[in-house]
Amino acid sequence: MNIYASAFGSVIILSLAIINLVYIKVTIKEFISIIFLSQCINIILILLNISEFIMMIPMAIIPGIFIYKKSRSIAASIVIPISSVLIYILVDYVISDTFISLFGIGPEVVRGSNKLYFLVYILEFLGVFCASKFLGSFIKKKMKMSNLYFNKKFAILAITSLVLTGVIFYTNIIFEHSSSLRIEFIKINGMLFFFYFILLMVTIYILIKSITNEINLKNKQIQFESLQEYTSSLENLYTDMRAFRHDYINIISSLIGYIENKDIDGLEKHFNEHIMPLSKGIESNNFKIGILKNVKISEIKGILSSKLIRAQELSIDTFIDIVEPIEIINMDIIDLSRVVGILLDNAVEAAVECDKPSIKIAIINKENSVLIVIINSIKDEIPIYKMYQKGFSTKGKNRGLGLYNLKELKSKYNNVSLDTLSENGEFKQLLQIGRET
């Protein structure tokens, strides 16, 4: 079989495997250019008469670079190409093993015959395609990879174990090629690789599971803490109320003296000076947190209360308007918490700089959606588009990732849209989450 054609075949199989595994979208144009580039390098390597084992390396590196350019994730750009190579090797060995044990046909024989080679190639193609498709969809469905890419511990472990596996596979293959008992070697290697790979997958799966659990636990912890904060502020509120109720009778009795004397002017003066201020106290910030009772999603209640308590501590005037019970929001709860958290953090940061800082929040059930409104006062008008750029912040360097992340988070959802506007010295963010996707 022509070596160029076989190299080209390998490139196609490998690139397809990578595309099946990767979580970003790849256009046909990009796909073709990856294949073209890899094949060009292959041709150069073949012309230089370099061992075909080394050819796998550029074939994995080119898609790796591409993934890095698209996703900016080093972990993904290493893990995905290596996994694809491993799958390819595995499928190759499983097929070789079956051919040897069933028909007694070794790889040398296959290489000799064009028809057989083509058959094996088709089998390999299907095998790799199915295996990578299965693995890819499994990963997409079962796990929130976006969470894992943020986790350094996991990335390092996964990369080292995958790289190590790759090295082990390759040393075995190289030894096998120089061995005189090649057929036996292939049989044993096939078995070894197969079980080793299965073991590796199980290990990584368990690892991912435990890390996802850890992340969930951490989120639960944060939620628990903010709910605790919420409870304690409700308790304060209750104490205030009790104190007020205690005073209530005294206040009423103080009026009686004026009424008995029919001293209307005195009553008016007393009322304006002593009783009116009391009612203002009730309207003060602390009492508003109770409105959150209508939020029935505890994660959201937690994040709202913790951010609002912080805002009140910064003496920002907060207004909360949640009239109807909010029970269901059709968005992953972790993502929603992050989005709301980012929006509120930004609102607080911008409001604090104003002379009369204020934040208004409303959650409204609409016919086909839930609308979350966050309004904050702003000091100066800032062009909206600038806020969405990576790294832009009114607060200097190394900040401003919030809104950029928000955009990324949001783009996963078809039913979520954000309306941003600034008018009359106020900055408004309207996050609309459709009931159906």
Next chain:
Amino acid sequence: MLKVFICEDNKEQRERFSKIVEDIILIENYDIEIELVTSDPNELIKYIENNDLSGLYFLDIDLKSEINGIELAVKIRKYDPRGFIVFITTHAEMSYLTFMYKVEAMDYIIKDNYNNIGERIHQCIADAHTKYSAKATDLQKIFTIKSDDKIVNIEYRKILFFETSPTIHKVIVHAVDRHIEFYAKMKEIVEKLDDRFYRCHKSFIVNKDNIKEIDVNNKCIEMINGEQCLISTRLMKGLKS
């Protein structure tokens, strides 16, 4: 012509509001008339059901009827999606954000401030009148986004460009003071717009009036506020001419 509707259960207040509105129309000589003053929300619904019109609605929240003002407004929206809704309320808990966003209301008036009401009603009528006449004289100049749950109007002159969103099937409008994402196809948008807009790229439609300069080398257009959008080489010719 803009028609005014008032729905308020209390007789004195109802008469007072309609008197205020009448006076304002007379003094300002607006092309507006009072169409219906009622205490019964069903009467109001029946009326707009049978008449195709654009109205300004003053609605009391607590109507002492089987439906309240907000529910009434939701029903009005079905027949008159572009009408102007103003809530009149005494509610001390002040859920005005909910009132506003639930039905895209224009404003709300709190009747506790007794002396203030006249002035606030005046403001609302003036506001509605400006918006309504802008629509009536040149309907083309406002871009309307209508999704299931919201209606947004943006003036053409404020639009910088349209861009396809990373989320599939969505388009983002970049306006001077606003960014909105909505479901649409670029092709449909182009058909709706007038000739000041130009499809300069597969994923961009630019408002030619708001271009500051075109960077031919980097294939991008800088807008008046400094924001940039892309232009394809093939479509650059059309923009120059």
